[in-house]
Structure formats: C-alpha cells, structure tokens
Amino acid sequence: MTSGPQSIETPSGKSEATENFPVGSWLIAPALRPHVAAYYAWARAIDDIADNPELPPVEKLKRLDLMELALAGAMGRGRPELATALRLRESLLATGVPFSTALDLVSAFKQDAEKTRYADWAELMDYCERSAAPVGRFLLHLHGEKDEAAFSASDALCKALQVINHLQDCKDDYIDLGRIYLPRDWMAAAGANDAMLGAPRATKELGRVLDQCVNGCRDLMQEARGLPAVLQSRRLAMESAVIAEVADALILELAGRDPVRHKVRLSKGQYAGCVLRGVWKALRS
Numbered sequence: 001m002t003s004g005p006q007s008i009e010t011p012s013g014k015s016e017a018t019e020n021f022p023v024g025s026w027l028i029a030p031a032l033r034p035h036v037a038a039y040y041a042w043a044r045a046i047d048d049i050a051d052n053p054e055l056p057p058v059e060k061l062k063r064l065d066l067m068e069l070a071l072a073g074a075m076g077r078g079r080p081e082l083a084t085a086l087r088l089r090e091s092l093l094a095t096g097v098p099f100s101t102a103l104d105l106v107s108a109f110k111q112d113a114e115k116t117r118y119a120d121w122a123e124l125m126d127y128c129e130r131s132a133a134p135v136g137r138f139l140l141h142l143h144g145e146k147d148e149a150a151f152s153a154s155d156a157l158c159k160a161l162q163v164i165n166h167l168q169d170c171k172d173d174y175i176d177l178g179r180i181y182l183p184r185d186w187m188a189a190a191g192a193n194d195a196m197l198g199a200p201r202a203t204k205e206l207g208r209v210l211d212q213c214v215n216g217c218r219d220l221m222q223e224a225r226g227l228p229a230v231l232q233s234r235r236l237a238m239e240s241a242v243i244a245e246v247a248d249a250l251i252l253e254l255a256g257r258d259p260v261r262h263k264v265r266l267s268k269g270q271y272a273g274c275v276l277r278g279v280w281k282a283l284r285s
Contacts, residue, residue, distance in 0.1 A: 008063050008081045010055065012048040027239040027279075032142055038084075038091040039138055042071075043105055045084045050109035053176050060113035068106045071099070101138040104130040116179045121216060124183055125159060132162035143233040150230045157224035157244060160217045164250050167213055171197055171260050182209050202260040214255050221247060228282045237285070242278030249274055 028036055049055070049063050069075045070085035077086075092099055108131035118124045136154035145151075166173070166181040173179045174197040187193070190212075192205040202210060225244055228237040246266065253264050266274070 132158040153227035160220035245274035
C-alpha cells in the first residue's frame with residue numbers, strides 16, 4: 001500500500017448499518033447526534049486500521065499513533081487525512097466528555113495489531129474493557145449521567161456485545177486475520193484447536209468453548225439489563241433497552257446455531273421486535 005496524505009485511514013466499508021446496535025439512532029436527541037457520529041467515525045476508522053489484513057503490525061501501529069497524536073492536539077492542523085481525529089477532538093472539547101473514552105479504544109486496537117490470542121476469560125474482559133466499554137461510557141458522559149451503577153451496567157452490556165461480535169465473526173477473524181478471541185484455557189480443556197475454526201462446521205470440542213462464551217455473555221447481561229432503569233435520560237434509557245434486547249436475541253441465536261457454519265445475524269423482523277420491546281420496556285420503567 002502506498003503512503004500519502006490520504007492514506008492513514010483504510011475504510012472497510014462497514015457502517016452503522018452493519019452494527020449490532022443502533023449507533024446514533026433516532027432515539028438519541030438530535031442535538032447530540034453529530035457528537036455520536038463523530039465518535040463513531042473515529043471508532044470505525046481506527047478499528048478498520050487495526051483490522052486491515054494488508055497492513056503489517058508496524059504500519060498499523062504507526063497509523064494509530066498518528067490518529068492518537070491528532071486527537072491529543074499534538075498534530076493534524078492542515079492535514080486532511082487526520083480530519084476524523086480532529087473532528088472528534090473538537091466534539092470532546094465542546095461537550096466535556098473525557099478523552100479516555102476515545103483513547104482507550106486506541107489502546108485496544110493497538111493491541112489488536114499485535115496480539116492474536118487470549119489466555120483466559122479475564123484477559124479477554126480486559127480487552128473488552130478498552131475496546132467496547134468506552135463506547136457506552138461516551139454515551140453516558142454525553143448525556144450527563146452520573147450514577148456509578150449506570151457505568152457498571154453499561155460496561156457489562158458493552159462487554160457482552162463485544163464477545164457476541166467475536167462469536168459472530170470467529171471464523172472470519174481466524175481466516176482473515178489469524179486472530180482468535182476464544183480463551184486459550186477453555187480451548188485446551190475442551191480439546192479444541194485453532195484449525196477447528198476454519199472447518200465447515202464447529203466440532204463438539206469447539207462447540208463447548210463457544211457455549212462457554214455464550215454463557216459468559218448471559219452472565220454479563222444479568223447486570224446489563226438493569227441499565228435503562230438507572231438512567232436519567234429517557235431517550236438513552238430507550239436506546240440502551242433496545243441494545244439489551246438485541247444482545248439477548250443474539251445470545252439466543254448463538255446458543256442454537258453454529259457461527260462456524262454460517263453467519264449468525266438477526267433478521268429485520270427480529271431486529272424490529274427488539275426495538276419495539278426495548279422502547280416499551282423503557283417507557284414502562
């Protein structure tokens with residue numbers, strides 16, 4: 001790949017429409033949507049750099065460093081290739097949302113550039129603490145939420161969503177990036193190996209590991225479902241309730257289907273049902 005003024009970002013083609021949750025949906029107050037859009041553009045840009053199969057790790061780290069420096073205000077003026085970082089910087093300064101909600105993502109995606117295996121569930125949760133939880137924390141800060149219970153429940157929801165995404169993409173991550181997020185100790189205990197992720201369907205051994213991860217998500221959702229009830233913002237409560245419904249629906253699908261054999265996604269009807277149930281539950285509470 002050639003270098004040049006426009007070559008820092010490497011768009012993958014993914015967008016809000018491909019996410020498991022309604023990023024910046026109509027449930028978010030109109031005045032806040034531009035800030036959510038700036039944050040999503042940042043997260044999408046640095047994630048695409050880390051996940052680009054054509055870039056070597058050293059190049060990924062170099063580009064992520066540049067994005068981080070621009071966000072910190074150390075460089076970027078007059079450099080259009082850093083516009084995404086500069087736009088988020090302006091948003092964070094205007095809203096007072098902590099820069100850690102963006103910088104923690106950089107830490108996680110730098111890790112993605114080099115790390116391809118996770119020893120155990122605790123190590124995976126540490127990664128999710130930086131790769132997913134900051135998204136929820138950004139939204140909470142943006143809406144002026146203060147309750148620590150909200151931050152804890154939001155962290156649990158975001159971690160569950162991250163692991164769900166790992167399970168949905170487990171085959172592609174292994175084949176395209178050589179990356180496996182399934183805990184190594186669970187793999188060893190079940191008698192599963194890496195090559196099983198490239199097979200036409202999951203073996204019984206690999207299936208046991210996938211089931212353990214699904215159960216881990218269920219545990220996280222026990223706390224996450226309480227999020228809407230502790231939020232002051234009714235709009236954010238509805239948004240979080242919808243996302244929780246989506247997470248629960250995907251967990252149910254993953255428990256009954258094989259993500260190695262085929263993509264596990266919700267249908268439009270299932271997704272619409274999650275929206276309706278989430279909004280109704282939030283309004284009732």
